Amino acid sequence: MRHIISLLMENESGALSRVAGLFSARGYNIESLTVAPTEDPTLSRMTIVTSGSDEVIEQIIKQLNKLIDVVKVLDLNDGKFIERELMLVKVKATGAFREEMKRMCDIFRGRIIDVADGSFTIELTGSGTKLDAFIESLDKAAILETVRTGASGIGRGDRILKV
């Protein structure tokens, strides 16, 4: 099953490679991994999207907790949470494509953030499945380039991950 794991870790050089190294050394999947400093500059927050059986996920959480640089780990799937991912898509916007792209962008509540003679760049946020759906709905030939941030997640309501 797909899990989103959030963790807080010391904002130190090498911390990211400890996490990435753990996943490769123990053969765990990484679907995506995002990391950035938090409002407390000594801490980074990482979101890892992974998949595995309950036993594997339990081991992942335990192994992450074992890393000295990792301060806190939360499996977002243990409760209610919100997941968002940002995608930028550069699409062909010539002739008939120009109108269609604008329409598709509106339907998915994206924004066109760059307009050029032959292309639009569309910004879209949402869950991974929504971004997938947008890509699916576009004519393959129209897609020039895509970039996705990987998922970020946060617990709903009182579920707070903080030191």
Next chain:
Amino acid sequence: MEQSSKQLTGAEILIRCLHEEKVKFVFGYPGGAVLNIYDAIFQQNKFKHVLVRHEQAAIHAADAYSRSTGEVGVALVTSGPGATNAVTGIATAYMDSVPLVIISGQVPTYAIGEDAFQECDTVGITRPCVKHNFLVKDVKDIAATMKKAFYVAASGRPGPVLVDIPKDVTAHLGLFEYPNTVQLRSYNPVTKGHLGQIKKALKLLTEAKRPMVYSGGGVVLGDASAHLIKLIQSLGLPITSTLMGLGGYPSTDKQFLGMLGMHGTYEANMAMQECDVLLAVGARFDDRVIGNTEHFLSRPRTIIHIDIDPSSISKRVKIDVPIVGDVKSVLSDMNEIIATEKPAQNTAALKDWFQQIEQWRSKNCLSYAQSTEFIKPQYVIQKLYEVTKGDAYITSDVGQHQMWAAQYYPFDKPRRWINSGGLGTMGVGLPYAMGVQLAHPEAQVACITGEASIQMCIQELSTCKQFHLPIKVITLNNRYMGMVRQWQEFFYGNRYSESYMEALPDFVKLAEAYGHVGIRVENPADVEDALKEAFSPKLKERLVFMDFMTDQKENVFPMIPNGKGLSEMILAEDL
């Protein structure tokens, strides 16, 4: 708080840190990036530096020093090849959870990343085989980092910690201020076990019809031997041990069933398989211990697991009653509850269970056919046990001789049996013996090895000469990589691919060339006298290298073939 009012170099600060930690020995090898540190070592006399002949041996010796004393072992190596040579030693210590602090030199900060001479990414290379590592980029950070390194290495589930220090940092000036305490918000190892779980475990154990205890290296590392003995004896339970746990419970006690696992005793493996409640203490259900996992799980039993590392729990086998905590603390809580509550036990069932165990034991699975023609390796170990009165520190290398040492030299005390269990590193035996002998100068120290393993770190005979280490090297020389040959005999149709040791040196002459005593033994009738001579007062001060020409085709039994279950052992009598 230790403080200096005058400016010290980074190297001097580092040395002061080692003094603060009451380090007695630093095992190391100098080189360009650590010259400042070596200069500071030259000007101090609080710890002794032990110059090895290869960095791998420095780590192994520090590792064995730690295993035999419980203190943190310390090693010092230079950048680049110094650090890469150390990696095998570090990985060995990591697999067996041995607390070490390894200091490695690094090229100057301004040269990092420029492919400088003797540069390598030591922090990157060692990351997967250390508990933690640090790169110190500022002289101001040396003391705090060293404090953290010793704390992290020794606390929780212990392990090696590496501190990489660029050369310029060891030359920069700073004030020395050694912190009294260390606080890491991200690292708070558990000590006390959950009382509810402990009570639940005791209830299961006392009500069990066929209880069994399986103890591991955690008991030795956690100095929990006395507490384990108390628990086992007050409840009258049968107990087995992993290779790493030997000595944690007295091997000569009748409740002890011998080692379990791939080369464990028949009684230990059968009891492990047939028990209804299993208590695992500081052990990790290793593949060499429980054999085929599905086969192991095919018998219903309730498993209780005490371990300080939460990730050890339910890693390979689902645990019914996990108790995360320091083994000593948990066992001590158990003993206290037993003393106050005096729980009733299923004594009738326990008696039947022991009867069954005795029946298994009567197979006498460690018996072997004695020979007047060939020296049986088992016989050498048995005689070694007699000559040393069972009181020696025994190190071993890896292979058949290691298993025979574990089977035929019963350890009654913890920290007496020093070997590489997890990583299985050939070559550890001699440097291990150095670390042990330095820690226990008056003790009898024997390194049980084979003619293949010993050659992997044989250069250390030179270190032994320099430091007057009167180690007794017991080489079981069967002219084969014995364990490889055994597997090839059983599973590869006797095709002994590359497992024959050709062009062996004359070990007696080699030992003599290094300034030691060499003894070759070729006749079974001479084994005992030769051992007596080696351990005689006459040779008390000397390293004696004993080359026993043993039976080439002897195999280790019992044996669980790879992929088979605990009760699917091959016994010597089956063949």
